[in-house]
Amino acid sequence: MGLLSSKDSKLISDPLSDDNPITIQVLGICSALAITAELKASIVMAVSVIFVMGAGNVVISLIRNIIPSKIRIIVQLTVVAALVIVVDQVLKAYSYSLSKELGAFIGLIITNCIIMGRFEAFALANGAWRSFLDGIGNALGYGLILIIVGFFRELLGSGTLLGYAVLGDSIEKTGLYSIGYENNGFMLLAPMALIVVGLIIWVQRSRNTNLIED
Amino acid sequence: MEKRTDKNLYTLLFATGMVVVVGSLLAFVASSLKPKINENKRIEKQQNILYAMGVHENEGKGNVAFIEASKVAGEFSKYIKKQIVITGDLDIVENNDAYLIDIKKEQTKAKAGEKRQLPLFIGEKDGKTYYIAPIRGIGLWDAIWAYVAVDENMIVQGAYFDHKAETAGLGANIKQRFFMDDFIGEHLLDENGIFKGITVSKSNSDPTNKIKYDNEVDAIAGATITGDGVSAMIKTDLRLYQSYFENLKTN
Numbered sequence: 001m002g003l004l005s006s007k008d009s010k011l012i013s014d015p016l017s018d019d020n021p022i023t024i025q026v027l028g029i030c031s032a033l034a035i036t037a038e039l040k041a042s043i044v045m046a047v048s049v050i051f052v053m054g055a056g057n058v059v060i061s062l063i064r065n066i067i068p069s070k071i072r073i074i075v076q077l078t079v080v081a082a083l084v085i086v087v088d089q090v091l092k093a094y095s096y097s098l099s100k101e102l103g104a105f106i107g108l109i110i111t112n113c114i115i116m117g118r119f120e121a122f123a124l125a126n127g128a129w130r131s132f133l134d135g136i137g138n139a140l141g142y143g144l145i146l147i148i149v150g151f152f153r154e155l156l157g158s159g160t161l162l163g164y165a166v167l168g169d170s171i172e173k174t175g176l177y178s179i180g181y182e183n184n185g186f187m188l189l190a191p192m193a194l195i196v197v198g199l200i201i202w203v204q205r206s207r208n209t210n211l212i213e214d
Numbered sequence: 215m216e217k218r219t220d221k222n223l224y225t226l227l228f229a230t231g232m233v234v235v236v237g238s239l240l241a242f243v244a245s246s247l248k249p250k251i252n253e254n255k256r257i258e259k260q261q262n263i264l265y266a267m268g269v270h271e272n273e274g275k276g277n278v279a280f281i282e283a284s285k286v287a288g289e290f291s292k293y294i295k296k297q298i299v300i301t302g303d304l305d306i307v308e309n310n311d312a313y314l315i316d317i318k319k320e321q322t323k324a325k326a327g328e329k330r331q332l333p334l335f336i337g338e339k340d341g342k343t344y345y346i347a348p349i350r351g352i353g354l355w356d357a358i359w360a361y362v363a364v365d366e367n368m369i370v371q372g373a374y375f376d377h378k379a380e381t382a383g384l385g386a387n388i389k390q391r392f393f394m395d396d397f398i399g400e401h402l403l404d405e406n407g408i409f410k411g412i413t414v415s416k417s418n419s420d421p422t423n424k425i426k427y428d429n430e431v432d433a434i435a436g437a438t439i440t441g442d443g444v445s446a447m448i449k450t451d452l453r454l455y456q457s458y459f460e461n462l463k464t465n
Contacts, residue, residue: 068225
């Protein structure tokens with residue numbers, strides 16, 4: 001991070017560990033449950049959120065001094081919605097197959113509370129460059145958890161990673177399945193995502209006891 | 215002291231300005247990209263129809279691979295010999311744009327008591343005739359639809375399923391080959407020639423789908439509602455084509 005001052009680089013690194021949006025700030029839980037049954041969906045969602053958060057934080061930061069405080073939430077919502085619709089339309093026109101893959105996720109980004117949370121908590125009070133870094137950092141922290149959860153859910157639930165059968169064929173009984181291993185269908189259901197997130201929180205807090213509230 | 219941005223008039227003006235700016239930006243983006251998006255959708259329909267009759271670039275057990283967008287127009291006119299529209303009492307009209315008929319609108323028509331147009335695409339490949347019907351229904355969150363290719367005995371020869379917003383990793387898997395390929399060879403009629411459809415079954419004791427005349431395929435775990443939606447749309451929409459095939463045989 002030679003390009004960034006130490007204060008700025010903390011904006012990126014903090015959300016990845018000690019100020020993670022999901023495990024510490026407890027934001028964005030809904031999408032972490034909904035779309036992590038597959039690793040690929042997690043990655044796609046992470047990338048989309050990185051883009052929208054980076055751009056959205058910059059826009060909000062640039063207009064922060066002219067936003068009327070009474071309607072600031074509506075203004076924030078409009079900015080996210082507009083960004084998301086533009087991305088959706090451009091993808092549909094120029095990369096139709098990709099937009100088919102992303103499908104419902106693009107719309108789901110609007111409802112992600114991390115985005116509104118960071119607008120409200122950071123971009124409204126900070127300059128554009130720092131807001132941009134904060135947006136990217138938080139989106140990365142969010143994406144990291146999404147990918148970890150997606151990895152375990154797809155591996156243990158379907159026996160695949162990114163669609164590749166890494167443990168052998170469950171129907172033909174090859175690989176691990178030949179010695180009696182079975183996929184755990186429960187991993188595919190939303191409650192298990194919560195439990196995996198819970199385990200991550202446990203690991204994180206036992207490694208850094210400063211994070212434990214009294 | 216009150217800040218300038220806290221005044222009511224300012225708030226109203228800001229809100230108005232924001233609506234105008236954002237509204238025109240979105241309208242501009244949408245209208246300038248619309249022709250391109252519609253063209254993409256048209257190509258996709260042709261790809262789906264060809265996929266159902268087995269014109270695709272699938273390799274082994276890999277993912278769904280359509281033929282390239284640039285080649286679609288040529289392949290579509292090469293393989294699809296005839297497009298017809300069936301209305302009411304087997305009133306059959308040829309229509310080369312039948313694939314553009316909006317099934318959703320036709321279903322609404324039928325509900326309102328009007329006559330529904332049933333498009334059917336007749337394709338030929340390696341001396342075999344395929345009849346491809348578009349069907350549409352509802353899954354868990356939103357619309358699901360499919361193109362199903364059958365032979366003259368209403369035995370499925372291929373199918374392409376798609377959805378608008380089913381859950382990733384669960385219901386969304388209806389567009390994966392492990393689910394779609396199970397339909398190939400399944401009978402839509404029972405042994406007495408009565409339409410039974412194909413049920414997406416959770417209690418199917420045939421997970422590798424060796425038995426093709428049981429009118430059942432194996433369901434996807436965790437995707438009950440989407441699976442029920444698939445069964446339902448096959449039952450209601452494909453049934454409408456049965457009289458066409460009965461007529462085909464007697465003539």
